[in-house]
Structure formats: C-alpha cells, structure tokens
Amino acid sequence: MGLFNLLSADRSENLFLPAHGRGKALPKKVRNLLKLRPGIWDLPELFEIGGPLIREGAIAESQKSSAFEVGVDRCWYGVNGATGLLQSSLLALARPGQAILMPRNIHKSCIQACLFGGLIPILFDIPFLTDRGHAAVFDRKWLQRVFQKAKELKEDIAAVVLVNPTYQGYSADIESLIKEIHSHSLPVLVDEAHGAYLISQIRSDLPKSAIFLGADLVVHSLHKSAPGLVQSAVLWSQGDKVDPFKIERSIELLQTSSPSSLLLASCESSIKELIETKGLRKLKYRLEEAELLKDFLINKEVPLLKNSDPLKIILHTSKFGLSGIQVDKRFIKKRIIGELAEPGTLTFCLGLSSHKRLGKRFVRIWNEILTSFGQQKSYFFKRPPFSVVSKPYKPCSHSWGSNFEKVNLHDAIGRISVEMVCPYPPGIPLLIPGEILDEARVDWLIEQKCFWPEQISDFVRVIS
Incomplete structure (x- = not known):
C-alpha cells in the first residue's frame, strides 16, 4: 500500500498508542x-x-x-x-x-x-x-x-x-x-x-x-x-x-x-x-468517559479484567478459551485496532481522545466473535520457570558478541543464548544474552511458541 498511504489512511477506531488518538487529543x-x-x-x-x-x-x-x-x-x-x-x-x-x-x-x-x-x-x-x-x-x-x-x-x-x-x-x-x-x-x-x-x-x-x-x-x-x-x-x-x-x-x-x-x-x-487547568479538565472528562465505557461493557457481560488505569481496557479472552492474538485479528477486520494482543488478553488503550459511540459496537463485535468461535473452555498459563533471582551465566555483552550457531529449540538444552527472545509488544524478554537454556526453560519457550507462533522462532542462536 505504501508508507505515505498508510500514514494518511483513516481508521474508524484507534484504540492503540500514541495516546493522542491520531491527533485528536494533541495539545x-x-x-x-x-x-x-x-x-x-x-x-x-x-x-x-x-x-x-x-x-x-x-x-x-x-x-x-x-x-x-x-x-x-x-x-x-x-x-x-x-x-x-x-x-x-x-x-x-x-x-x-x-x-x-x-x-x-x-x-x-x-x-x-x-x-x-x-x-x-x-x-x-x-x-x-x-x-x-x-x-x-x-x-x-x-x-x-x-x-x-x-x-x-x-x-x-x-x-x-x-x-x-x-x-x-x-x-x-x-x-x-x-x-x-x-x-x-x-x-x-x-x-x-x-x-x-x-x-x-x-x-x-x-x-x-x-x-x-x-x-x-x-x-x-x-x-x-x-x-x-x-x-x-x-x-x-x-x-x-x-x-x-x-x-x-x-x-x-x-x-x-x-x-x-x-x-x-x-x-x-x-x-x-x-x-x-484546561488540560486537567480535559483529562478528568476522559477518565470519567472511560469509566462509563468500562461499566457499560461489564454490564453487557464483556469479560474485562480489573486494573488501576481507567484508560486501558483488558479483554479477558482466555476466559472463553480464545487467544488475544486471534481475537485481535477479528477486531481489526471490524476496524477496531487494539494496542496489545497477548495469548490470554487483548488490551485496548483509550488514550486521551473521545470514544463516545464505542460501547455498543464493541459489544456487537465481541458477541459475533463468540458466536463464530463458540464458547470454549477457559485455559490457564504455567508460571515461568524463573528462580527468585538470577543473573546471566556469561556477561550479556560477551555472549551477544560471541560466535554463534542457530539450533532448534529442542536441541538447545545446556546452551548459552546470544540473543533475546522477546515478543514485541510487550517487549518483555523471555530469554536474554548469556542465559543458559536448561530443560525447564526450553520446555517453557516451546510452550510459549505455541502461544506466540508469529513472534517466537523454532530456532535460537547460541554460543558456538
């Protein structure tokens, strides 16, 4: 489509960052x-x-x-x-x-x-x-x-x-x-x-x-x-x-x-x-509007998770056996673009612009998704296999600069990573340079790959 066309394209509901909402809330x-x-x-x-x-x-x-x-x-x-x-x-x-x-x-x-x-x-x-x-x-x-x-x-x-x-x-x-x-x-x-x-x-x-x-x-x-x-x-x-x-x-x-x-x-x-004063007045109004929207969605039985930020809506997709990544694609087709699609949730950032007519549309799309996929059994996630505290086996900089080879995750047990494995967003590393891939970490990464099929590779780069 071309970068300039994409930058100028209008999107009907921008529930992603930046918070100014395609310029609507710019100072x-x-x-x-x-x-x-x-x-x-x-x-x-x-x-x-x-x-x-x-x-x-x-x-x-x-x-x-x-x-x-x-x-x-x-x-x-x-x-x-x-x-x-x-x-x-x-x-x-x-x-x-x-x-x-x-x-x-x-x-x-x-x-x-x-x-x-x-x-x-x-x-x-x-x-x-x-x-x-x-x-x-x-x-x-x-x-x-x-x-x-x-x-x-x-x-x-x-x-x-x-x-x-x-x-x-x-x-x-x-x-x-x-x-x-x-x-x-x-x-x-x-x-x-x-x-x-x-x-x-x-x-x-x-x-x-x-x-x-x-x-x-x-x-x-x-x-x-x-x-x-x-x-x-x-x-x-x-x-x-x-x-x-x-x-x-x-x-x-x-x-x-x-x-x-x-x-x-x-x-x-x-x-x-x-x-x-003027900016605070606008912010106060946006927070109140966001809370009314959340209340409306909850009353319509949309599964939202509690958080401390009124401007972020967390749709709990795994409660109905659905991946947030999967659900995100359906919302995008309906021209509602969220911010953070994860295996168990889809987070929408309301930002600082108005979304007055979003509620009914959101409910309709969510119900269509449920009808399409059918209500499935909720699923849970295993705790990551991390110690209370840990440090890389070898220094990050040494590992990152080392000669490396690319191996299948299944064959990586006992090897030392030279790279970060890091789904983005959210940009939180699952593995960092210098860490050893023990059996528990490899098993967990293989499981994470099932949740993040487009973000985590079958292979990992390790020190030669």
Missing part, C-alpha cells in the same frame, strides 16, 4: 504549529532554541520550568522515547561490572543498556497471574525476599529498577517498594512509561506517580500516557543519590546530536497539558 499549540507552512518547525539547535543538554536557550528554560512545576530538581526531555532515557539512566547509575537489580517484566531496552554498558542484570521473579498470563505487582515483603536472595550472588548492586504501572495498567504500592530500596542505601529508577498522566494528581483514587513518593529517577513516555508525539519522553531527577553530570554524560552518549525541535516542543506541551 492546541502543537496542532496550530502543524497547520503552519510545512516544515517551518524543523529547526536545528539554534542559539535561541538550544537543546536538552545545552545550558541556555528555550529548551533549557522549558526543562527548568517543567521541573519546578512538577516539584523535582531537574528534568531532561528526550527524543528517543522512554527507551533512550531509561538506557541513559542505567548508564548513569552503574559502572561497568556493577549490577542492576530489576524485575523479570523489565522492558528490553534495559537489558540492551546492560549489554552495551557492561552492566550485570540481576533479574528477580515476580508474581504471575495464571488465569491471564500476566506479570502481577508485588509488595514489600516480596522485595525483601528478593534482596535476601540477591546477596547470595555476591555482586556489587548499584541500583534497582521498578516498572510501575505495567503495560496493562496494574499498579503496586510503589511507595513501600521505594522505601525498601532506600533502606539498602540504593537509588531507584522507576520506568513509569505508562503512567505519565499520574503527575496530574487529578484524583485521589488513582495511583500516585513515583515522583511524589521519593523515587530518585522516573522516566515517562509522553506518547504512551500523555498527549505527546511518538518518541517524546522525559526523565525526572531528584535528591542526591544520582549525579546529574553522569546523567547528562549518558544522555549525550545515546541521544542524537540533532534532536527534533518538533518533538522537544511536544515534550513541553504534553507536560503542560498534565499540570495546567
């Missing part, structure tokens, strides 16, 4: 900018404009203003998504040879940072929801057990990463987790990519952003949970546990030397939408 200033002469906004780092790492200019002033208004010490805008700022944060937090403690539902970008930064990822297991195949949130007691086990590995742990809220919108008691990490005199980075709008503090019943609960570093994706353009993101920093110089040096290492002025302007405008 007014960005919409007005894009109406001007094409390309007028495509400027370099002119003296008056500056950039995220330049001390003077409009960007520097904007970052200072955003940090002040949110109540943190510093912030940096990013044009390489949450990925670039998460990776920069990890490189600032640890030296080569040091370890980072992180949950198994970490995004692949953090493993990549360990790979090229010479860091050791210590991965800890987390609760698992067998009825849907999702990683669950954990509490302080769980984290305390993780720390006890991590000590046995005898690695120099430099920092801890948390993911909250999750892609599907589950949220933990993040304050207690941050307190536990700080009790070990370690800094904490929170991947809050899917929770940017929580800085609005718009309602007391919604989760609080880790910014307000003592996290040292917090990364927001401004297109996932705010009305920013794709690739716009922000890193917030507070306290004295992380040296700002190290952060800036790491950002400079990974960020383009020609950041897009349009994306930087989008960072500024999307943050303002979350803290200024």
Whole structure:
C-alpha cells in the first residue's frame, strides 16, 4: 500500500498508542504549529532554541520550568522515547561490572543498556497471574525476599529498577517498594512509561506517580500516557543519590546530536497539558468517559479484567478459551485496532481522545466473535520457570558478541543464548544474552511458541 498511504489512511477506531488518538487529543499549540507552512518547525539547535543538554536557550528554560512545576530538581526531555532515557539512566547509575537489580517484566531496552554498558542484570521473579498470563505487582515483603536472595550472588548492586504501572495498567504500592530500596542505601529508577498522566494528581483514587513518593529517577513516555508525539519522553531527577553530570554524560552518549525541535516542543506541551487547568479538565472528562465505557461493557457481560488505569481496557479472552492474538485479528477486520494482543488478553488503550459511540459496537463485535468461535473452555498459563533471582551465566555483552550457531529449540538444552527472545509488544524478554537454556526453560519457550507462533522462532542462536 505504501508508507505515505498508510500514514494518511483513516481508521474508524484507534484504540492503540500514541495516546493522542491520531491527533485528536494533541495539545492546541502543537496542532496550530502543524497547520503552519510545512516544515517551518524543523529547526536545528539554534542559539535561541538550544537543546536538552545545552545550558541556555528555550529548551533549557522549558526543562527548568517543567521541573519546578512538577516539584523535582531537574528534568531532561528526550527524543528517543522512554527507551533512550531509561538506557541513559542505567548508564548513569552503574559502572561497568556493577549490577542492576530489576524485575523479570523489565522492558528490553534495559537489558540492551546492560549489554552495551557492561552492566550485570540481576533479574528477580515476580508474581504471575495464571488465569491471564500476566506479570502481577508485588509488595514489600516480596522485595525483601528478593534482596535476601540477591546477596547470595555476591555482586556489587548499584541500583534497582521498578516498572510501575505495567503495560496493562496494574499498579503496586510503589511507595513501600521505594522505601525498601532506600533502606539498602540504593537509588531507584522507576520506568513509569505508562503512567505519565499520574503527575496530574487529578484524583485521589488513582495511583500516585513515583515522583511524589521519593523515587530518585522516573522516566515517562509522553506518547504512551500523555498527549505527546511518538518518541517524546522525559526523565525526572531528584535528591542526591544520582549525579546529574553522569546523567547528562549518558544522555549525550545515546541521544542524537540533532534532536527534533518538533518533538522537544511536544515534550513541553504534553507536560503542560498534565499540570495546567484546561488540560486537567480535559483529562478528568476522559477518565470519567472511560469509566462509563468500562461499566457499560461489564454490564453487557464483556469479560474485562480489573486494573488501576481507567484508560486501558483488558479483554479477558482466555476466559472463553480464545487467544488475544486471534481475537485481535477479528477486531481489526471490524476496524477496531487494539494496542496489545497477548495469548490470554487483548488490551485496548483509550488514550486521551473521545470514544463516545464505542460501547455498543464493541459489544456487537465481541458477541459475533463468540458466536463464530463458540464458547470454549477457559485455559490457564504455567508460571515461568524463573528462580527468585538470577543473573546471566556469561556477561550479556560477551555472549551477544560471541560466535554463534542457530539450533532448534529442542536441541538447545545446556546452551548459552546470544540473543533475546522477546515478543514485541510487550517487549518483555523471555530469554536474554548469556542465559543458559536448561530443560525447564526450553520446555517453557516451546510452550510459549505455541502461544506466540508469529513472534517466537523454532530456532535460537547460541554460543558456538
């Protein structure tokens, strides 16, 4: 069809990211900018404009203003998504040879940072929801057990990463987790990519952003949970546990030397939408509209799962013996495009645009799917065979750069991976470079391949 045709094609119901909904919820200033002469906004780092790492200019002033208004010490805008700022944060937090403690539902970008930064990822297991195949949130007691086990590995742990809220919108008691990490005199980075709008503090019943609960570093994706353009993101920093110089040096290492002025302007405008009166009013209305939609679907017996994010709808397909990947294809044919199709669920992101007439249509399509496939027996997922804590058998960077051969999964027992096995989305690695493929892991990956037939190969690359 061609890229330009696809970009201009209209889709009747966009329930995928970015959250601005094909421009419907873009901040007014960005919409007005894009109406001007094409390309007028495509400027370099002119003296008056500056950039995220330049001390003077409009960007520097904007970052200072955003940090002040949110109540943190510093912030940096990013044009390489949450990925670039998460990776920069990890490189600032640890030296080569040091370890980072992180949950198994970490995004692949953090493993990549360990790979090229010479860091050791210590991965800890987390609760698992067998009825849907999702990683669950954990509490302080769980984290305390993780720390006890991590000590046995005898690695120099430099920092801890948390993911909250999750892609599907589950949220933990993040304050207690941050307190536990700080009790070990370690800094904490929170991947809050899917929770940017929580800085609005718009309602007391919604989760609080880790910014307000003592996290040292917090990364927001401004297109996932705010009305920013794709690739716009922000890193917030507070306290004295992380040296700002190290952060800036790491950002400079990974960020383009020609950041897009349009994306930087989008960072500024999307943050303002979350803290200024007019934007808060729009957000409040969208949250209320989303909750009414959820209530309508539940009353019509559509199987939705509970989460902490009103703007995300999780359709529980495995309850009726259906794969979310299979169901997603049916919704797409009916011109409703979801965000995250998984073996047991299909997650729709309502974003920040209106979906007033979605309810009846959604119910009709779901009932048609049930009639077509017939109601089947619900199925459950096995827990992944992970230890409480583990680290790669060989360093990630060493394994990734090794000579390799391609072997069938069935023949991979005892071999060491040189690659990530990582369905995307959600971008959570099932296997990382340097890990040994023992029998339990191979059996589990073969089972996962049945669930993700188009995402997981019959083969895996291992050290020769």
